[in-house]
Amino acid sequence: MKKSFIDLATAEALAAKYPTPFYVYDERGIREGIRALDRAFAWNDGFKEYFAVKACPNPFLMQIIHEEGCGMDCSSYCELILSDSIGLRGDDIMFSSNVTPAEDFEYARRLGAVINLDDATHVDFLKAHGGIPEEICLRYNPGGDFSISGAIMGSPGEAKYGMTEAQLIDSVKRLMELGAKRFGIHAFLASNMIDPDYYPRLAEILFKLAVKVNAETGANVSFVNLSGGIGIPYRPEDTAPDLDYIGRKVQEAHERIVAPSPLKKLAIKAELGRYITGAHGMLITRAIHVKHIYKEYIGVDACAANLMRPAMYGAYHHITVLGKENAPCDHVYDVTGGLCENNDKFAIDRALPEIRIGDLLAIHDAGAHGYAMGYNYNGKLRCAELLLKADGGAELIRRAETPADYLATFDFCDIIKKER
Numbered sequence: 001m002k003k004s005f006i007d008l009a010t011a012e013a014l015a016a017k018y019p020t021p022f023y024v025y026d027e028r029g030i031r032e033g034i035r036a037l038d039r040a041f042a043w044n045d046g047f048k049e050y051f052a053v054k055a056c057p058n059p060f061l062m063q064i065i066h067e068e069g070c071g072m073d074c075s076s077y078c079e080l081i082l083s084d085s086i087g088l089r090g091d092d093i094m095f096s097s098n099v100t101p102a103e104d105f106e107y108a109r110r111l112g113a114v115i116n117l118d119d120a121t122h123v124d125f126l127k128a129h130g131g132i133p134e135e136i137c138l139r140y141n142p143g144g145d146f147s148i149s150g151a152i153m154g155s156p157g158e159a160k161y162g163m164t165e166a167q168l169i170d171s172v173k174r175l176m177e178l179g180a181k182r183f184g185i186h187a188f189l190a191s192n193m194i195d196p197d198y199y200p201r202l203a204e205i206l207f208k209l210a211v212k213v214n215a216e217t218g219a220n221v222s223f224v225n226l227s228g229g230i231g232i233p234y235r236p237e238d239t240a241p242d243l244d245y246i247g248r249k250v251q252e253a254h255e256r257i258v259a260p261s262p263l264k265k266l267a268i269k270a271e272l273g274r275y276i277t278g279a280h281g282m283l284i285t286r287a288i289h290v291k292h293i294y295k296e297y298i299g300v301d302a303c304a305a306n307l308m309r310p311a312m313y314g315a316y317h318h319i320t321v322l323g324k325e326n327a328p329c330d331h332v333y334d335v336t337g338g339l340c341e342n343n344d345k346f347a348i349d350r351a352l353p354e355i356r357i358g359d360l361l362a363i364h365d366a367g368a369h370g371y372a373m374g375y376n377y378n379g380k381l382r383c384a385e386l387l388l389k390a391d392g393g394a395e396l397i398r399r400a401e402t403p404a405d406y407l408a409t410f411d412f413c414d415i416i417k418k419e420r
């Protein structure tokens with residue numbers, strides 16, 4: 001049974017102050033999730049999680065995540081600005097970008113971020129734009145399909161990221177000539193993996209590659225970066241991956257592959273996004289229309305511009321009708337937003353309790369790639385983000401957009417009449 005982390009009374013109290021729709025995040029859940037991750041990797045000196053900022057780019061949440069000891073994984077100029085704004089520097093920032101503009105590399109180097117190079121040609125590009133640091137990471141793409149116990153989990157051969165093994169080894173040699181001294185190896189081969197063997201399988205691949213790179217180049221490989229990819233149980237029947245199992249299995253691979261090698265040990269870095277905030281954010285929206293034609297529709301005040309995953313990926317997001325947690329799910333609805341797009345549906349043929357106009361719905365597991373993927377299509381405005389604090393209070397951590405925000409990029413001209 002999936003449970004909403006806020007009840008109807010709390011949601012109504014928030015809605016009285018901040019009109020729906022809004023996102024709400026659970027500080028305690030975020031902190032506890034990071035602590036569980038740290039415990040699972042406590043055996044590894046130098047373990048560090050870099051929160052993938054793209055999952056939920058809010059500086060208040062980034063601050064909380066940083067307080068728990070995490071760095072930030074950035075992929076763009078503005079994500080670097082967010083990390084810079086909360087005071088992060090040096091190895092508190094991982095910069096894992098691709099198709100990287102020169103000014104992004106230059107900014108990342110000014111901040112002293114750990115750079116994760118996506119391609120062999122980026123070695124000389126970085127040399128020209130920011131310079132080569134002493135510590136640097138390289139992104140590996142093994143090609144083909146990636147499988148766990150025979151089941152295909154991803155197709156790196158079709159993915160634009162990373163470099164081949166030969167390119168990676170050549171890049172390490174070139175970087176050594178240019179003054180790099182310590183190396184990391186990164187790969188991201190599958191996404192939203194609730195199979196707990198994902199990280200162990202990936203670790204095995206990267207550990208073996210690290211040993212090989214060291215043998216062929218003499219490079220001091222100091223860490224592997226397991227990147228993102230640990231999933232969350234979106235569906236009620238899914239189970240969350242067992243972090244202690246993951247940590248133990250990665251440790252076993254480390255003992256088997258790295259400990260007997262000349263490297264002896266490798267620090268482990270991660271760039272989890274979804275795992276950190278996904279389950280700890282919900283989109284709260286109100287039913288504003290009930291429509292009966294060939295199907296039953298519930299129209300809510302949020303739309304795909306606020307949460308794109310169902311429309312974009314057909315993603316399942318559990319819905320709780322607040323205050324009706326124990327009512328029978330004896331109605332079948334499509335829950336829809338107001339975009340002029342028929343894929344603007346948060347749920348299709350979903351069994352739910354009877355919904356009345358005015359009911360508040362909590363759309364679960366929206367804390368990653370939720371607000372972050374918001375947009376202004378159809379003239380829809382991005383909503384507010386609220387934080388449910390560990391002490392029980394609530395705080396506005398991003399205000400809702402207003403029409404003035406929507407028009408802000410025309411502020412250089414007078415085609416928009418100011419006296420509206």
Ligand SMILES: *Cc1c(COP(=O)(O)O)cnc(C)c1O
Pocket residue numbers: 052054055073096097188191192227228229230271272273274275368
């Ligand atoms: C998206 C992304 C992540 C985070 O992935 P999750 O699935 O949210 O954990 C980490 N690293 C890179 C390079 C990414 O693109």
